[in-house]
Amino acid sequence: MTSTKPLTANQQLVLGVLKRSPSPLSAYDILHRLRNKGLKAPLQVYRALKVLVDLGITHRLESLNAFVACSGENCRQAGMSGFMICNLCGRAQEFYNRQLNDKLQSISADQEFVASHTVVESSGICAQCKKTPVN
Amino acid sequence: MTSTKPLTANQQLVLGVLKRSPSPLSAYDILHRLRNKGLKAPLQVYRALKVLVDLGITHRLESLNAFVACSGENCRQAGMSGFMICNLCGRAQEFYNRQLNDKLQSISADQEFVASHTVVESSGICAQCKKTPVN
């Protein structure tokens, strides 16, 4: 029943670009790809990204200064998610893990720390790239 | 017997500033504090930071674009560490947790992903700030 406001034109454009991309894009990458759609300034992209991220349908990768469309449907309720980022092909695989979540919770609780957001990002080499060195 | 090369002048200056700071500093914050010591350009700081981070005696906080001195002695061997970052006082509390580590390992292993580095950063409110709202 989460009847939420529909996305605006710019937000749809940005989300579309992210969904089509196999790997994370920086705000300026996105802007570049939307020049032909009339977007001209970084702020137009950053504004759209903010909404998408707040909605939970896009994630920001802190270690990359880049953004990806959420891969799961129900990211919002699933709690925190993590990413495995391949240094060779550039792809970012999103994952959810209940136990990891719980462990992070308990670590916070031990310190009486109230976490509002948690970033988990591993960088390395993905299975694909391990097999076929170049991509 | 890890007889390692001694730190250079700039590296010592940067590390000193980080150790004295109660919270993470950006490279430009550091530069600002070292103007009086003769440092003039960002690169001087970034170069020193790179060495310190590679040595494992300083950490980069991806979600803050900032740096902190390592709080433990033996960070290098302890494996990956995480941070709890308070949005009010700005302090970053470092932590190690074996089980968290293991869990991250196993998640990677499941996907046949070979992680070289993992970022874990929670932001929220620390125990201190919860008690005494302003700091």
Next chain:
DNA sequence: CGTTTAATGTTATTACATTACATCATGCAT
């Protein structure tokens, strides 16, 4: 010594992100 190598210094540039302010569109109360 002179040569190699690592560290530094300096300038310029690129990449990432936000502030400030003007404009436009929409909804809706009178």
Next chain:
DNA sequence: ATGCATGATGTAATGTAATAACATTAAACG
């Protein structure tokens, strides 16, 4: 309908983070 409030957009300028390219200096060592 008219006028006002609100939210979305557009645009320019600026601020902040990071690196490239190249010149210079210092230390190591045959």
